[in-house]
Amino acid sequence: MKFVTLAAAAALAIGLSSANAEPVKVGMITTLSGGGAGLGIDARDGFMLAVKQAGNKDLEVIVEDDQRKPDVAVQLADKMIQSDKVDVLTGIIWSNLAMAVVPSVTAQGKFYLSPNAGPSALAGKGCNPNYFSVAYQNDNLHEAAGAYAKEAGFKKTFILAPNYPAGKDSLTGFKRYYRGELAGEIYTKLGQTDYAAELAQIRASGADSVFFFLPGGMGISFLKQYADSGIDLPVVGPAFSFDQGILQAVGDAALGVKNTSQWSKDIDNDANKAFVESFKAEYGRLPSLYAAQGFDTANLLLSAMAKADVTDADAFRAALEAADFPSVRGKFSFGPNHHPIQDIYVREVIKEGDVYTNKIVGTALSDHGDAYSDECSM
Amino acid sequence: MTDAVLQTSGISKSFGALRASRDISIDLKPGEIHAIIGPNGAGKSTLIGQICGTLKPDSGSVHLLGKDVTHQPTRARARAGLGRTFQISSLSMEDTVLQNVLLGALGASGRPWRFFSNVLKDTSLRETAEEALARVGLLDQARMRTAELSHGQRRQLEVAVALTQKPKALVMDEPMAGMGSEGSKLLTGFLDQLRHEAPILLVEHDMDAVFSLADRISVLVYGEVIATGTVDEIRANAAVKEAYLGDEA
């Protein structure tokens, strides 16, 4: 018993001597098993890379797997807050999980930094001073796709997305900036893998272009089948179906497709170059959008830790709002509802040697915020 | 004829090309044991099925206590007073002897929709059940698991379950099958008494039992009743001798 006390005292002494700020405990809840594990693993790896590079001993990260189940995510958040006494939570990939976790986390006075999901409900009326979306507001990339479609002079676009809230937000986002006429608007089944029927409708509709939002395996299936159908219309979509992790599974079918993203591995700034290099060196693969978002999230947190003590919530919040960190996206700041104001690029899928990847071909929207900040009162 | 407790009028049933019952008309009068005999495959089980309601006849009708029950399900016929014992034992083996008998009593009481009271503490059900067990001589085995009973004891239990329902007519499907001679003798004596409570339609292979018990016998061959009569009449019937008793005579 005595030994334990001594050891604890020693540990406390070391802790005090090595830092002048209170240590920060971060709970990362993300998807590490099952179908969508690739995204969570990337976000985690990006986050941990930044933590490792910073070498900040005051930052402790606990990572847990939510299995992409909302109830598990809620339970993990409770555990991290109640047992592990974390100060900040992060990591959730999926909007439905974020909707389950974020309101109760912020209600308990903890900070939540979102490395991916940015549902509209949390950007407008449901915004919270302790909630920061470091990635985007969900509509952003779709709005950019709409802006691109307008720019490219598409007159009759066929649009489709899965029949669930994010899918509906997606088509709404697209239509917010698109000015042409719609050749058709379809909601597909969530998790659908065969798009033959939709392709036939596209073919028959007389469209001059296609916009789709089909994340994960749905997008892979759609693109393969699209390429095989002989329909030869320009395609545009948000980055999710063209990300590093899944492009290899799509193959040639994706070549030349335009997609919108707030990040790309060829954005020309020092932070990004260093990130891409070090990520490749550390994990032996190219970073994805999710990895970049995880990396930025960790750096945002680290920048706030350098300025303020996490126990002083107001000061810490102000330090987060300042967003004083070298984002891999270049320009980055928060709007009044704690969602990013940033450039959104148009990328094209290309092949570099044997590897499929993206390159930037233009900017769809500059210094773009989101449509919900007016509804947010904080 | 009108005083028949149970009566079939010209029932027929086919399975594809097989005509399992052909125009069968038999009846069961108060106080009698009416035996149905016939070789294997003669259609005895099909006949019982139609009487008890598990099979529907293609044509003809079944009357119980003067009421047409042809289109009623088994449970309605049971509630109207038709008791039955099975050839292949259909007791719930995992349960105790008492529980099996209680089920019969519960069915007769018509009040199964009680979710909280303890069935074992329901005195009226329990009295009915234990009385039936006592009559077949199984009261000492009431707490035993049914699976632990001997073959003969299960036959006795079958009868006890039927008794709890206070039947007005009984259909018994080979109650003696597989019993030792001692057991058969006991059961024969018991059925002899029972006929005054409820007449019995007895399907049985044990000819000694049939000849000693039956008031009347019907002989079923290829789905057809070829003869009905008293024991002596049947023994003397040439057609029966040829078709069925031929090799014995």
Added chain:
Amino acid sequence: MSLILLIEQVLNGLQFGIMLFLMAAGLTLIFGVMGLINLAHGSLYMIGAFCAAAVAAATGSFLLGLIGALAGAAIAGALVELVVIRRLYTKDHLDQVLATFALILIFSEGTRWIFGSFPLFLNVPEFLSGPVTLPGGIEYPLYRLTLIAVGLAVAIGLWLLISRTRLGVQIRAGENDREMIAALGIDIARLYTIVFALGAALAGLAGALVGAIQSVQVGMGEPVLILAFVVIVIGGIGSIKGALVGAILVGLTDTLGGIFLPEFLKLFLDPSTATSIGSSLASMAIYILMAAVLILRPAGLFGARA
């Protein structure tokens, strides 16, 4: 809606149904002969797709990939039968559901452990890619036509196997009377292993064929598994003919329902409500179909025993 579009959609439904048939045939065979509910059938579909992707990536040949899928799934099926499944024949349905549910967990995570969390690449081979023009000016992907042809060929092959070969006699005997096959001196354990491996190979083939136009990823088997169950329940469990009819019914209902329900509702409702309600109804359509069939015919369309 033009006639061409309609024909194209019917072809799509047919193709979808025929792929479902490949899954359902194995499932129904296994149930018919062994009386086993195999929830892990979807895992064998996934194994087929992964084997095909791995072999095709290593050799560059899609056809070798298909052979790899058949072999891989058959071997996995035989192994599972020997180690786990044969202990389940005497157990009740509940134990079978649970044990094969456990197998899903093991297979899914095991595959992710071996192949990683990202989808694999498997593409339509060069000589089958792109559309062809059918009579009437319908442009239709050649690969999908090939799928229909392969599926029909398998259906005919299965029919010949069951009606004309010694193995088929044994399978039919097994479906009718288990004691009889023992009496006929057939090695029942071997028969079961073969039937299970055959069912697994069919599922693996379906996985590989479909994997080329869809995403080869962990968990791809479960949605198809549920559809295959719907198919065999509609068709009548144990009946190959039922599986074929059920599969095509489900394929057509799902494909055509998704298109026509919203269009139909637009006659009564405003377009966005119609689209939304129509899509919801369409995603429930096959389950409604199944419930309706079972309510009218509790043993399915061609089911012998309930």
Added chain:
Amino acid sequence: MIRERYLNALTLALFVAIPFWAITADEPFTITLMTRAVVFAIAAVGLNIALGLGGLVSLGHAVFFGLGGYAMGILAYHAQNYTALTEWPFLIEGTKSMPVIWLAAIVVSSLAALVIGILSLRTAGVYFIMITLAFGQMFFFFAISWAEYGGEDGLSIYVRNGFPGLNTLDPIQFYGLCLGLLCLVLLFAWRLSGSPFGLALNAARQVPVRVETAGLDPVRLKLVAFVLSGAITGLAGALFADLNRFVSPTMFSWQTSGEIMIFIILGGVGRLFGPVVGALVFVALEHWLGGLSDFWHIYLGLLLLVIVLFGRGGLIGMLCGREAVHD
């Protein structure tokens, strides 16, 4: 071999002792975990009435779990937004009161169980398993596309609903409430198994033709069992939603049905405490194995296999042997 009733008492003692330990050791999350186990146990006790007593292998009980959850979600959502659920034919307003929500959950899931039961009980065996699965999928897809209540995103309820006289936000008080309900449900299941209805249902599972011959309708007995079963699982769904302060279509998924079934098999089919032991062990495994490896599903799968293949009667069966004859 331990006597089953001692094991049951020990299990109940654990459900009281562990949270007390958690309070003294300042491990509030353990209480949350235990609450999860209790809620799952209620759901599984419900299924066990259909499955264990009635022999109805329902792979669609997630329907009732989800309906209970959505009963809570929808009522609380309207209460937190101060909108009416419906104004026609008469005004229904949202509520944050647990007893009202429970009642709604029980009524809605009973009605659903009645309809599903009437249709499904026309079939038997494998067909029954499959048709219940199909109903589960129907509700799942419906919930996903029901945009008004969040679709796939589900509904978040910011503050746990209230119960008169208790602070439900305090983990231990909410736990006590759930444990109390579990005890009530267990009491109900225990009385049920010894009741006239239980006797008839038990026979209807084993020898339906005998029940018919006794003048009872086995299908109707099973239907009533299915409705009671659905109602209890629905209540559990409402509690689960309150535990997470969140509902989503995942509650309707067929994996949820499978998991509820796993609790029963793990503990022991038809045993009064089977579902309780199973839920406790499952939650513990999920927690510990999940911490051990990303691939913990493999271990869970292997464990399930071993229990199904070699452990007749689940954990209770392995510890206590064959079920005793009850008096």
